[in-house]
Amino acid sequence: MEIINAHVHLIEIEAMAQKYQDFSLSGGISVLQDIVATLPLLSPEMLIQQMDEAGIAKSVLYAVDAPIVYSSNEYVKSLCDRFPDRFIGFASVNPNDPTAVDTLEKAVKGFGLKGLKLHPPLQNFFPNDKAFYPLYEKALELNIPIVFHVGTTPFGSLCRLSQANPLLIDDIAVDFPDLRIQLTHLGTLWHNESFMVVEKNPNVFIDTAAYLYEIKEILTPNLIDRIGPDKIIFGTDYPMPYAGTIHNIKDFVDCIGEIGLSQTTLRGIFKDNFETLLNGRQTKGKDISLAELMAEVANHSNQ
Numbered sequence: 169m170e171i172i173n174a175h176v177h178l179i180e181i182e183a184m185a186q187k188y189q190d191f192s193l194s195g196g197i198s199v200l201q202d203i204v205a206t207l208p209l210l211s212p213e214m215l216i217q218q219m220d221e222a223g224i225a226k227s228v229l230y231a232v233d234a235p236i237v238y239s240s241n242e243y244v245k246s247l248c249d250r251f252p253d254r255f256i257g258f259a260s261v262n263p264n265d266p267t268a269v270d271t272l273e274k275a276v277k278g279f280g281l282k283g284l285k286l287h288p289p290l291q292n293f294f295p296n297d298k299a300f301y302p303l304y305e306k307a308l309e310l311n312i313p314i315v316f317h318v319g320t321t322p323f324g325s326l327c328r329l330s331q332a333n334p335l336l337i338d339d340i341a342v343d344f345p346d347l348r349i350q351l352t353h354l355g356t357l358w359h360n361e362s363f364m365v366v367e368k369n370p371n372v373f374i375d376t377a378a379y380l381y382e383i384k385e386i387l388t389p390n391l392i393d394r395i396g397p398d399k400i401i402f403g404t405d406y407p408m409p410y411a412g413t414i415h416n417i418k419d420f421v422d423c424i425g426e427i428g429l430s431q432t433t434l435r436g437i438f439k440d441n442f443e444t445l446l447n448g449r450q451t452k453g454k455d456i457s458l459a460e461l462m463a464e465v466a467n468h469s470n471q
């Protein structure tokens with residue numbers, strides 16, 4: 169079974185240190201030690217080795233225009249150019265930057281990147297603010313999906329959780345019903361609200377880049393049936409450590425395999441649903457008006 173890991177960061181550590189020279193995290197936050205532990209995993213060769221061990225055909229590399237997990241569009245493009253059969257690149261822009269719309273267009277048309285990754289709490293913006301709607305209109309025009317981080321972060325006073333509320337994304341899904349959207353990390357402890365947004369909106373998907381225990385406890389066959397087996401996308405957030413462990417992509421593949429899902433559902437999670445996110449649905453559900461519904465009802469009662 170072909171597998172795509174749809175949530176991967178190859179952090180551009182030296183460029184990040186240059187760009188954010190004055191940046192510091194508040195005391196007591198362990199994330200910097202976590203990043204130090206990930207350093208050996210940041211080479212593309214190490215990622216490809218883990219992909220091979222786990223049977224992953226391709227990984228989606230996220231650029232992130234923010235500190236901690238910084239990676240530039242240029243760097244992601246260069247990795248995709250080096251390993252065109254193994255990597256798909258998603259762009260990032262800072263929505264607060266007046267050039268964001270132009271930067272996105274350049275990243276997609278000039279660099280060949282295939283989606284947009286945004287991190288509202290790390291990038292300090294409320295995603296449903298209409299000031300950012302031109303960016304979503306551009307994504308729609310370019311026919312690319314947007315990945316929104318939702319839920320908690322390990323970044324302390326650097327982030328506001330109010331900006332990571334999955335219900336904010338419902339506004340975007342409603343106002344842009346043709347925009348394809350991916351939520352992250354099974355909601356990062358904001359599980360139920362995230363699943364509500366996914367269940368309600370045909371254009372919203374969610375990735376599995378969560379702790380292994382969350383995948384086991386939360387992503388049950390009943391829940392998958394309920395929110396739609398065609399809405400869940402395999403991703404691991406490589407190279408992030410979970411509870412201090414060294415990231416091992418194969419553990420996540422095995423964990424999804426142990427849920428007890430049909431081959432069709434597994435194929436969806438591991439590959440097909442990501443391709444729907446990327447390319448759109450082949451057939452869209454037919455709209456039905458209330459008048460048509462009432463005509464059906466009348467027809468039925470006459471029989």
Ligand SMILES: [Zn+2]
Binds near residue numbers: 175177405
């Ligand atoms: Zn991530």
